[in-house]
Amino acid sequence: MSTPHTSSTSSGSDGGLIGTVAGPGDGPNEFFIVTPDEQAVKTGEFITYSVTVEGTPRDVIARVTNREQARGLPETFMADPHVAPEAVAGTLGVPTEDIDLYRLEAIVIGFYDTDMQTFSNPRQLPRSGTKLRTAPDAMLETVLPNLGIGAEDARNESGEVDMGSVDVATRDGLAHMGWLLNREAGAVDVHVPIDEFAATHLAILASTGSGKSYTAGVLMEEMMKPDVRASLLVFDPHGEYGSLSEMRGGGRFAGEDGYRPEVEYFNPENLRIRISELSVGDVMAILDNPSDRMQERLAGGWRAMQQRESRTWGVDELLDEMRNQYGPDDASVGALEWRLRRSIQRNELFTTDVNVPLDDLVAPGRCTVLQMDTLSRRDQQMIATVLLRRLYQARLAAVRGRGDDPDFNGDIIDFPLFSLFEEGHRFAPATGAAPSLGIMRTITSEGRKFGFGLGIISQRPSKIDQDVLSQCGTQVTMKIQNPTDQKAIESSVEAAGEDVLRELPGLTPGQAVVSGDAMNTPALIHVRQRHTQHGADSIPATERWRAANEQRREHPTRSEDADMGGGDSTGEVDLLGDG
Amino acid sequence: MDYTVEIYNETDRERAPSPDECGFGQPVFIEKTIQGDEYIVMGVIYDTQLVDPDQGRSGPRLAQGDQPQFTPGYVEERTKFAGVALLGVAEVTKDATIENPSHQMPRWTLAVEDIVEQCPDGVTREFHNTEDGRLQLAYIERLLDVAGPLGAEVTLALVERLRESFPAEEHQRVLNVIEKDIRWQSSVDRGVMR
Numbered sequence: 199m200s201t202p203h204t205s206s207t208s209s210g211s212d213g214g215l216i217g218t219v220a221g222p223g224d225g226p227n228e229f230f231i232v233t234p235d236e237q238a239v240k241t242g243e244f245i246t247y248s249v250t251v252e253g254t255p256r257d258v259i260a261r262v263t264n265r266e267q268a269r270g271l272p273e274t275f276m277a278d279p280h281v282a283p284e285a286v287a288g289t290l291g292v293p294t295e296d297i298d299l300y301r302l303e304a305i306v307i308g309f310y311d312t313d314m315q316t317f318s319n320p321r322q323l324p325r326s327g328t329k330l331r332t333a334p335d336a337m338l339e340t341v342l343p344n345l346g347i348g349a350e351d352a353r354n355e356s357g358e359v360d361m362g363s364v365d366v367a368t369r370d371g372l373a374h375m376g377w378l379l380n381r382e383a384g385a386v387d388v389h390v391p392i393d394e395f396a397a398t399h400l401a402i403l404a405s406t407g408s409g410k411s412y413t414a415g416v417l418m419e420e421m422m423k424p425d426v427r428a429s430l431l432v433f434d435p436h437g438e439y440g441s442l443s444e445m446r447g448g449g450r451f452a453g454e455d456g457y458r459p460e461v462e463y464f465n466p467e468n469l470r471i472r473i474s475e476l477s478v479g480d481v482m483a484i485l486d487n488p489s490d491r492m493q494e495r496l497a498g499g500w501r502a503m504q505q506r507e508s509r510t511w512g513v514d515e516l517l518d519e520m521r522n523q524y525g526p527d528d529a530s531v532g533a534l535e536w537r538l539r540r541s542i543q544r545n546e547l548f549t550t551d552v553n554v555p556l557d558d559l560v561a562p563g564r565c566t567v568l569q570m571d572t573l574s575r576r577d578q579q580m581i582a583t584v585l586l587r588r589l590y591q592a593r594l595a596a597v598r599g600r601g602d603d604p605d606f607n608g609d610i611i612d613f614p615l616f617s618l619f620e621e622g623h624r625f626a627p628a629t630g631a632a633p634s635l636g637i638m639r640t641i642t643s644e645g646r647k648f649g650f651g652l653g654i655i656s657q658r659p660s661k662i663d664q665d666v667l668s669q670c671g672t673q674v675t676m677k678i679q680n681p682t683d684q685k686a687i688e689s690s691v692e693a694a695g696e697d698v699l700r701e702l703p704g705l706t707p708g709q710a711v712v713s714g715d716a717m718n719t720p721a722l723i724h725v726r727q728r729h730t731q732h733g734a735d736s737i738p739a740t741e742r743w744r745a746a747n748e749q750r751r752e753h754p755t756r757s758e759d760a761d762m763g764g765g766d767s768t769g770e771v772d773l774l775g776d777g
Numbered sequence: 778m779d780y781t782v783e784i785y786n787e788t789d790r791e792r793a794p795s796p797d798e799c800g801f802g803q804p805v806f807i808e809k810t811i812q813g814d815e816y817i818v819m820g821v822i823y824d825t826q827l828v829d830p831d832q833g834r835s836g837p838r839l840a841q842g843d844q845p846q847f848t849p850g851y852v853e854e855r856t857k858f859a860g861v862a863l864l865g866v867a868e869v870t871k872d873a874t875i876e877n878p879s880h881q882m883p884r885w886t887l888a889v890e891d892i893v894e895q896c897p898d899g900v901t902r903e904f905h906n907t908e909d910g911r912l913q914l915a916y917i918e919r920l921l922d923v924a925g926p927l928g929a930e931v932t933l934a935l936v937e938r939l940r941e942s943f944p945a946e947e948h949q950r951v952l953n954v955i956e957k958d959i960r961w962q963s964s965v966d967r968g969v970m971r
């Protein structure tokens with residue numbers, strides 16, 4: 199790697215020179231820096247120094263983690279907030295210019311190893327007196343996300359390996375999420391490799407109002423761009439993604455070959471589950487406390503029904519089958535009848551014949567949003583369960599080459615899928631009380647092999663099943679103050695280091711920590727502007743109240759004349775005059 | 778830069794300085810002509826000392842027992858000394874005002890017999906005023922050092938005088954901070970606070 203090239207750095211006219219190494223720090227990878235200007239180096243800033251590792255000069259990147267003032271004006275000068283400490287110092291003839299010295303702590307991340315295509319820790323700290331610079335913007339763009347750039351990709355015109363010479367923006371399959379928070383807006387764009395998080399799953403975790411769905415919208419936009427054309431399926435319990443349809447006509451999303459993203463919306467009217475698609479476990483989950491005997495009866499009946507040729511049977515056929523098996527007067531079947539009719543037959547979600555064809559649901563270049571905001575939680579879970587299971591089996595069949603088998607009559611989906619779950623804790627709750635949890639666990643643990651990625655969006659990481667959460671290889675974490683949720687992230691998200699967790703309470707909306715498989719090191723970013731409208735803004739309560747109240751005052755419908763003491767009220771008079 | 782100054786008594790001057798004119802914390806100055814330019818060297822009284830050769834004795838006695846009458850060839854040797862710490866220098870203009878006050882250490886040595894005068898409030902004020910209207914007390918650290926155990930007290934006495942010369946609120950606030958700082962620091966040094 200070349201020596202730091204300073205032409206493209208944004209901070210400082212002297213090529214981003216920010217300080218000097220003062221000595222080793224507390225931890226084995228930590229060191230102290232002394233700098234006269236703490237403004238030049240923010241916490242979390244990436245800095246770089248040169249060190250020779252096994253005979254090769256390397257640009258090692260480190261991250262500033264902490265700061266303290268080493269020298270400055272005494273605190274007694276600040277006794278009166280109306281008097282600037284500089285005024286007191288000036289009166290006393292104390293020099294105020296260039297007296298501040300700051301001591302920063304930094305942790306070594308490593309140098310970018312073009313063979314390993316990730317960071318490698320040199321296992322040696324810089325010597326005292328080593329000059330430190332802010333890491334060049336272009337270099338950070340290349341090395342922070344896990345882009346897999348090797349030595350050949352990074353050769354510059356003169357044939358040297360220079361990570362700064364790679365133009366990340368021209369590479370395909372990357373999602374432009376935003377820019378590094380410590381630098382000027384747009385100075386260091388962070389492009390996350392979509393393949394990484396589509397394969398090893400994604401978690402977007404943040405408390406409400408911090409921009410979870412906004413960030414998810416950004417990622418979905420990136421995934422629908424012409425160089426990606428993903429097959430997206432969004433489970434949207436709140437109807438927040440209505441504005442994605444803007445992508446259909448947006449010039450930014452149009453491909454040169456005439457590609458336009460398809461955005462399809464399914465609402466409860468056209469979301470139907472064929473009863474035969476349910477597993478006996480799913481039915482158990484929606485029945486009210488079935489007894490052991492009832493469960494046994496149901497399992498027997500269900501098995502028999504599933505072996506039939508017909509896929510269009512309903513509750514009536516099932517009950518007939520059970521009566522055949524267990525006798526017409528079986529008390530448990532009688533009890534099951536009532537439960538089955540109440541939970542399944544009278545629920546419009548379940549039909550005997552209609553089933554959403556998978557081809558309608560998913561296709562490359564198509565973003566399907568399942569708008570489930572009018573459905574009950576249980577129905578949302580049922581839809582997720584059945585659809586995920588069908589999609590997973592279709593992917594399994596495709597990967598195993600079942601499509602060539604003339605006897606196979608199931609669905610085949612021969613392209614990878616990515617499914618995004620808004621309110622992920624609903625579908626994979628830590629309590630385990632959801633029929634969808636099983637299939638979500640299966641997909642998160644095995645989906646990588648079958649090209650089925652999940653994205654979990656949630657404001658309550660502590661309420662998500664820890665198996666599911668810990669399988670999400672890439673994490674976008676935004677502001678989280680709840681200590682239980684912070685602990686859940688700490689225990690289940692491997693890449694979330696201590697310094698990342700420390701950032702979480704201080705983030706403001708639109709700021710996020712991206713970590714995990716898609717990144718070589720966690721980075722603090724500012725999420726870019728959405729190209730489409732954001733659909734999940736808070737409702738302005740006071741404005742609506744005022745407007746509603748004014749409306750009521752303008753159209754008073756009834757009034758009563760004052761009772762002047764005679765006691766003979768006239769009663770209500772209709773002001774509109776038609777009463 | 779720590780000088781001892783003898784204070785005139787009634788035999789030296791027709792009107793000797795009264796006690797309030799050479800009190801603790803009194804700003805003083807010495808006029809010097811250096812290479813044709815007039816300067817004043819500013820100082821402050823931070824200590825006093827009484828000198829009396831008779832101290833410890835019970836009084837004048839007859840020299841010899843057979844001398845019938847005491848005939849004094851007596852010289853008044855009692856005197857007062859004041860310790861003066863130098864604060865800085867200022868140039869004296871043609872119209873007898875001062876300019877360019879400097880709170881740096883004066884580069885010139887004073888001479889024996891140099892006259893030390895009580896500094897008028899106007900001069901004191903000018904000496905503490907910078908060109909841009911700020912208050913300056915840049916000698917403070919040296920004064921605290923030279924005056925030793927009395928440093929804090931004499932500085933506070935000066936601050937008290939400056940309060941009258943600089944009534945503006947911004948200056949008063951700065952003086953408050955300085956006063957608190959000195960009081961706190963001296964209390965810490967004496968171990969009454971921490």
